[in-house]
Amino acid sequence: MGEVYELVSTAILETRGLTKQFSGFTAVKSVDLSVKEGTIHALIGPNGAGKSTVFNLLTKFLVPTSGQIFYRGEDITSVEAASIAQRGLVRSFQISAVFPHLSVRENVRVALQRKRGGCFDFWRSEKILDQYNDRADELIDAVGLSEFRTHTAVELAYGRKRALEIATTLALEPNVMLLDEPMAGLGREDIGRISALIKQSAKGRTVLMVEHNLSVVADLSDTISVLQRGEIIAEGTYAEVSQNPQVISAYMGSGHGHH
Numbered sequence: 001m002g003e004v005y006e007l008v009s010t011a012i013l014e015t016r017g018l019t020k021q022f023s024g025f026t027a028v029k030s031v032d033l034s035v036k037e038g039t040i041h042a043l044i045g046p047n048g049a050g051k052s053t054v055f056n057l058l059t060k061f062l063v064p065t066s067g068q069i070f071y072r073g074e075d076i077t078s079v080e081a082a083s084i085a086q087r088g089l090v091r092s093f094q095i096s097a098v099f100p101h102l103s104v105r106e107n108v109r110v111a112l113q114r115k116r117g118g119c120f121d122f123w124r125s126e127k128i129l130d131q132y133n134d135r136a137d138e139l140i141d142a143v144g145l146s147e148f149r150t151h152t153a154v155e156l157a158y159g160r161k162r163a164l165e166i167a168t169t170l171a172l173e174p175n176v177m178l179l180d181e182p183m184a185g186l187g188r189e190d191i192g193r194i195s196a197l198i199k200q201s202a203k204g205r206t207v208l209m210v211e212h213n214l215s216v217v218a219d220l221s222d223t224i225s226v227l228q229r230g231e232i233i234a235e236g237t238y239a240e241v242s243q244n245p246q247v248i249s250a251y252m253g254s255g256h257g258h259h
């Protein structure tokens with residue numbers, strides 16, 4: 001049994017022939033992506049390469065024109081977003097993930113309750129939320145927001161808001177965390193902090209991220225897939241892909257705009 005099981009278990013998230021067309025234009029062309037369990041995997045590529053489209057296909061924001069998506073070997077191509085989240089495939093950095101006028105602690109408690117499948121009408125009930133206090137505080141400590149527990153999300157500085165988003169994502173106990181440009185809009189200091197937080201959060205789980213900041217990608221990723229014009233042109237470690245002539249020319253050409 002060992003061998004077969006190992007082969008199946010190495011890829012937690014996979015696509016086969018994943019394709020997306022927008023009125024005749026092929027934004028993603030027959031992409032075979034294989035994300036290994038327990039790794040940090042980055043999707044990079046010049047502007048317009050199709051990164052967001054792949055990401056939106058994986059997280060069910062878009063429906064593929066053709067191809068399949070597998071999660072733990074199961075074909076999830078037609079499974080709804082809500083049920084893939086229940087299975088542990090969780091997308092972070094959706095604006096809606098955080099309630100601006102709730103405190104840091106309340107936001108995390110709501111996420112914890114959501115994980116338990118609690119009825120939405122109940123989320124204001126103090127008694128019900130109180131049972132999540134200890135776990136909420138653990139998560140808040142883990143993302144370095146202990147001092148800001150009682151602050152509302154809207155009061156937090158940008159980098160701290162991102163840390164809160166990570167806490168609410170972790171509350172859902174994801175097996176695979178999908179991060180959409182986690183460094184977008186962050187200053188240098190916050191980039192270091194959020195980077196470290198992603199590294200720490202990746203322990204015991206899998207992370208797939210779309211990220212433009214190549215030094216962050218180099219620092220965090222075990223594997224990188226490089227997209228250009230909807231196709232994967234290279235895959236490997238940062239050392240490998242950054243020396244690939246096709247990757248170099250894709251990035252050099254990107255400054256001159258190909259659309």
Ligand SMILES: Nc1ncnc2c1ncn2[C@@H]1O[C@H](COP(=O)(O)OP(=O)(O)OP(=O)(O)O)[C@@H](O)[C@H]1O
Nearest residue numbers: 022025027045046047048049050051052053054259
């Ligand atoms: N809804 C849409 N309708 C039509 N074309 C689209 C749509 N979404 C994306 N595209 C096109 O598909 C291509 C890939 O876009 P996508 O946003 O996936 O690229 P990206 O690699 O994420 O780019 P960026 O780095 O600029 O975010 C682009 O040419 C874009 O114009």
